[in-house]
Amino acid sequence: PLDIGGTTIPAGTYSLFTQPEENGAAKLIVNKQTGQWGTKYDEKQDLARIEMKKDAVDKAVDQFTIAIEKNPAGGGILKLTWENTQYSVALKTKK
Numbered sequence: 001p002l003d004i005g006g007t008t009i010p011a012g013t014y015s016l017f018t019q020p021e022e023n024g025a026a027k028l029i030v031n032k033q034t035g036q037w038g039t040k041y042d043e044k045q046d047l048a049r050i051e052m053k054k055d056a057v058d059k060a061v062d063q064f065t066i067a068i069e070k071n072p073a074g075g076g077i078l079k080l081t082w083e084n085t086q087y088s089v090a091l092k093t094k095k
Helices: none
Strands: 002-004 007-009 017-019 028-031 046-070 076-093
Touching: 007 046, 028 076
Parallel strands: none
Antiparallel strands: 002 007, 002 076, 017 028, 028 046, 046 076
């Protein structure tokens, strides 16, 4: 299993979505249904909705980028970056 932002996600296959909020924040949605895309999204299949941290980046990113930055203390940080905005959430494996 993974711990994503304090939420335990069991081993398995999932779809990931993001939901922007009016206040500028965003949530990472872990959805149990796979193989669909935005218009086929079924909210009833959500396993979790996890708050993401929003930051500005100094250099604009032209291409939407998903990256995991290794944390020396263990685990890592999932980062979603586009233009001048980056959303991030901590993740680590659970025993």
